[in-house]
Amino acid sequence: MSRVEAATALILEVFRLNGALLAAGDALTRDLGLTSARWQVLGAVALAGRPLTIAGAARAMGLTRQAVRRLVTELAGDGFVALAPNPDHRRAALVVLTEAGRHAYAAAQERQAAWAARVTEGCESDSLRDATTLLRRLRAALERDEESGAAEA
Amino acid sequence: MSRVEAATALILEVFRLNGALLAAGDALTRDLGLTSARWQVLGAVALAGRPLTIAGAARAMGLTRQAVRRLVTELAGDGFVALAPNPDHRRAALVVLTEAGRHAYAAAQERQAAWAARVTEGCESDSLRDATTLLRRLRAALERDEESGAAEA
DNA sequence: AGGCAATTGACAATATGTTGTCGAGTGAGC
DNA sequence: GCTCACTCGACAACATATTGTCAATTGCCT
Numbered sequence: 001m002s003r004v005e006a007a008t009a010l011i012l013e014v015f016r017l018n019g020a021l022l023a024a025g026d027a028l029t030r031d032l033g034l035t036s037a038r039w040q041v042l043g044a045v046a047l048a049g050r051p052l053t054i055a056g057a058a059r060a061m062g063l064t065r066q067a068v069r070r071l072v073t074e075l076a077g078d079g080f081v082a083l084a085p086n087p088d089h090r091r092a093a094l095v096v097l098t099e100a101g102r103h104a105y106a107a108a109q110e111r112q113a114a115w116a117a118r119v120t121e122g123c124e125s126d127s128l129r130d131a132t133t134l135l136r137r138l139r140a141a142l143e144r145d146e147e148s149g150a151a152e153a
Numbered sequence: 154m155s156r157v158e159a160a161t162a163l164i165l166e167v168f169r170l171n172g173a174l175l176a177a178g179d180a181l182t183r184d185l186g187l188t189s190a191r192w193q194v195l196g197a198v199a200l201a202g203r204p205l206t207i208a209g210a211a212r213a214m215g216l217t218r219q220a221v222r223r224l225v226t227e228l229a230g231d232g233f234v235a236l237a238p239n240p241d242h243r244r245a246a247l248v249v250l251t252e253a254g255r256h257a258y259a260a261a262q263e264r265q266a267a268w269a270a271r272v273t274e275g276c277e278s279d280s281l282r283d284a285t286t287l288l289r290r291l292r293a294a295l296e297r298d299e300e301s302g303a304a305e306a
Numbered sequence: 307a308g309g310c311a312a313t314t315g316a317c318a319a320t321a322t323g324t325t326g327t328c329g330a331g332t333g334a335g336c
Numbered sequence: 337g338c339t340c341a342c343t344c345g346a347c348a349a350c351a352t353a354t355t356g357t358c359a360a361t362t363g364c365c366t
Binding site: 003009010012015021027040062063118119121127130131132135138139143146 | 287
């Protein structure tokens with residue numbers, strides 16, 4: 001199997017795994033009023049160390065501002081986050097977790113830890129790390145390729 | 154870093170890479186009238202070895218029938234595929250590539266090979282294979298976990 | 307034959323994410 | 337201070353994919 005074939009197989013598996021992970025995350029957090037996407041937003045805000053704007057959270061998650069904005073609007077409507085005035089920028093409010101948001105996120109995180117331990121049973125930590133490193137490198141190369149002359153090929 | 158932390162990092166990277174791959178595939182095939190999703194449907198049909206129904210293609214791709222149905226309807230509208238009567242099942246028609254479909258898929262495949270060779274430069278084939286194997290195992294464990302008692306946890 | 311469970315395509319509702327566009331706000335350079 | 341490029345949130349349009357539901361079809365079991 002050539003390198004290109006191996007890469008193609010990896011890509012297709014990433015697509016499948018992505019779908020399966022989203023489904024698993026949805027199931028894991030459904031009764032908390034969360035979904036995979038909403039949970040990930042809470043995580044970005046919770047783990048940032050400092051308050052984030054919508055655009056900042058989007059950068060932290062690798063999504064577009066617009067996608068995160070929609071999720072934040074919904075999360076705010078459901079009381080998981082609130083928008084606090086930003087002293088440094090009148091227009092770009094800061095997304096902060098409410099008590100309910102912290103609570104839901106903590107519950108989700110607990111479940112995820114148990115779940116992750118379960119499904120990675122028999123996996124070496126090193127293998128997981130190696131795979132992560134490879135995917136990261138691949139994505140870096142891919143993004144480099146895009147912004148270079150790939151468009152006019 | 155614990156196994157759970159390593160798994161979490163891997164999961165987040167899968168989400169990001171998935172998004173980046175979709176964007177790259179869209180850019181790669183835009184002028185052919187394709188997208189990542191449509192291209193993948195053509196691939197499933199082209200590589201199956203035998204004619205596929207919509208549900209069969211969905212299974213081959215790891216998506217739902219409904220998602221594939223929509224794409225097939227659009228692809229048929231654009232002349233990339235056609236629906237042929239299925240001798241074995243009056244209701245479930247067979248998806249077949251048209252001449253235009255074969256043409257577009259071949260062009261996309263050529264570009265993808267060059268692209269994959271470019272972005273995997275410096276990656277060992279073995280590393281790609283190992284990562285694929287790990288992701289596959291992870292997904293298998295995940296799907297096993299779902300259908301077992303994970304829902305009532 | 308007759309019934310029944312599983313599969314299939316269709317349709318609807320919803321969630322997620324992208325691109326494109328716009329005006330408001332910010333900050334650096336002049 | 338002015339301008340100009342950049343960033344930001346908002347809005348709209350669209351692509352992708354899921355769940356839920358339904359009736360038609362099929363094949364198995366009795």
